[in-house]
Structures are given as C-alpha cells and as structure tokens.
Amino acid sequence: EAGVAQSPRYKIIEKRQSVAFWCNPISGHATLYWYQQILGQGPKLLIQFQNNGVVDDSQLPKDRFSAERLKGVDSTLKIQPAKLEDSAVYLCASSLGIGGGINTDTQYFGPGTRLTVL
Amino acid sequence: GQNIDQPTEMTATEGAIVQINCTYQTSGFNGLFWYQQHAGEAPTFLSYNVLDGLEEKGRFSSFLSRSKGYSYLLLKELQMKDSASYLCAVNTNAGKSTFGDGTTLTVKP
Numbered sequence: 001e002a003g004v005a006q007s008p009r010y011k012i013i014e015k016r017q018s019v020a021f022w023c024n025p026i027s028g029h030a031t032l033y034w035y036q037q038i039l040g041q042g043p044k045l046l047i048q049f050q051n052n053g054v055v056d057d058s059q060l061p062k063d064r065f066s067a068e069r070l071k072g073v074d075s076t077l078k079i080q081p082a083k084l085e086d087s088a089v090y091l092c093a094s095s096l097g098i099g100g101g102i103n104t105d106t107q108y109f110g111p112g113t114r115l116t117v118l
Numbered sequence: 119g120q121n122i123d124q125p126t127e128m129t130a131t132e133g134a135i136v137q138i139n140c141t142y143q144t145s146g147f148n149g150l151f152w153y154q155q156h157a158g159e160a161p162t163f164l165s166y167n168v169l170d171g172l173e174e175k176g177r178f179s180s181f182l183s184r185s186k187g188y189s190y191l192l193l194k195e196l197q198m199k200d201s202a203s204y205l206c207a208v209n210t211n212a213g214k215s216t217f218g219d220g221t222t223l224t225v226k227p
Contacts, residue, residue: 041219046149048213095213104213107151107163
C-alpha cells in the first residue's frame with residue numbers, strides 16, 4: 001500500500017514570495033492533516049479536513065496561509081507572502097476517519113517539505 | 119486548550135531500559151498516542167492507549183493513567199537505532215491529536 005506522498009521535498013524562497021505544497025493521502029483515508037514542525041518542536045496542526053470539508057483550522061494564519069482539498073483526495077497548502085518565521089517542515093498526514101480510536105485516528109505521515117525562507 | 123509536557127532530552131546506554139514520561143491536561147480526552155520520529159524523517163506510530171494500564175508490544179510498552187493525566191513509554195533492551203525523538207500526542211473525540219514537543223533520546227554504546 002502506497003504511503004502519503006508530498007512534494008516538493010525541499011523549497012528555498014525569499015521572504016514575501018509565495019509557495020505551494022502538495023499532498024496525496026493514503027487511498028481511502030477520509031481525514032487529512034497539515035502540520036507545521038519547527039526544529040526542536042512537535043508538529044503543530046494547521047488544518048484538518050474530513051473528506052473535502054474543514055474540521056479545524058483554528059491555528060491556520062489565514063492572512064497568509066490557505067489550504068484546499070478538492071474532491072476529498074489531494075490537498076494543497078499555500079503560503080503567500082512568506083515570512084522568515086515560516087521556515088519549518090510542513091508535514092501532511094492522513095487517517096482513516098475521526099473519533100474511533102486507534103483504527104480511525106492513527107495518523108500516517110508523509111516525508112514532509114522542508115521550507116527555508118531567506 | 120491542551121497542555122502536554124515531556125522531558126526535552128534523555129540519554130541511555132545500549133541494552134538498558136528507559137522510561138519517557140508525558141503529562142497532559144485536556145478536555146474531551148479520547149486516547150493517547152506515542153510516535154517515533156528519527157531525525158529528518160516523519161513521525162511513525164508506536165502505540166495507542168485509551169484505557170488505564172499497560173500496553174505491551176515487543177520491546178516497547180506504553181502506560182496510561184487517565185485520572186492523573188499521565189502516560190509513559192518504556193523502551194527495553196535499547197538499541198542504537200532507538201535514538202530518535204518520541205512524541206506524545208493527546209487525541210480528542212473530535213479526532214484531533216495535539217502533540218508535545220517530543221523527547222530526544224540518545225542511546226550510547
């Protein structure tokens with residue numbers, strides 16, 4: 001079974017530029033998560049989708065970050081314009097569903113995109 | 119909100135046993151995950167506890183006390199490949215997991 005795919009793996013941009021990340025979850029997984037992980041910290045949830053609807057985006061800086069999950073499968077996360085403090089690894093994860101414990105809530109992570117903002 | 123505390127770093131010797139603690143405060147608790155994250159890689163699932171008690175899986179065991187807001191991960195017969203960050207994540211009944219900042223374990227020969 002294929003895992004969670006993400007691209008690009010690395011991205012270097014200047015501040016105030018825009019950038020987009022792509023994620024393809026495990027087939028059949030209804031829930032998709034985007035996390036920001038700053039070096040030395042745990043993953044911080046940016047947005048959670050259930051199929052193509054948003055479940056939680058309370059920590060998404062909506063003035064510069066946006067995300068969509070068209071057709072309830074692939075997802076893109078965009079930053080526009082980027083700031084120096086956005087330098088981090090952006091992790092995408094998927095799970096089977098929501099609220100059913102180990103079977104539905106166990107998250108499977110992609111390899112991440114390492115973003116450097118200069 | 120949720121508050122999760124783990125020690126930042128731990129060091130142990132190959133072949134030894136190490137216990138990594140996690141304390142949490144949350145509402146809507148639905149279980150607690152432990153994930154392992156090697157440097158430069160993505161987190162991978164280790165264990166899940168929803169009821170009080172000890173869950174054993176090979177060299178790794180995880181314990182939960184819901185009344186105390188406390189969990190630990192126990193690693194036995196440590197190997198060099200166990201050097202990694204160990205993330206405690208509290209799961210709510212909305213299916214959201216909030217992660218601690220992780221404990222970086224270094225295993226020395």
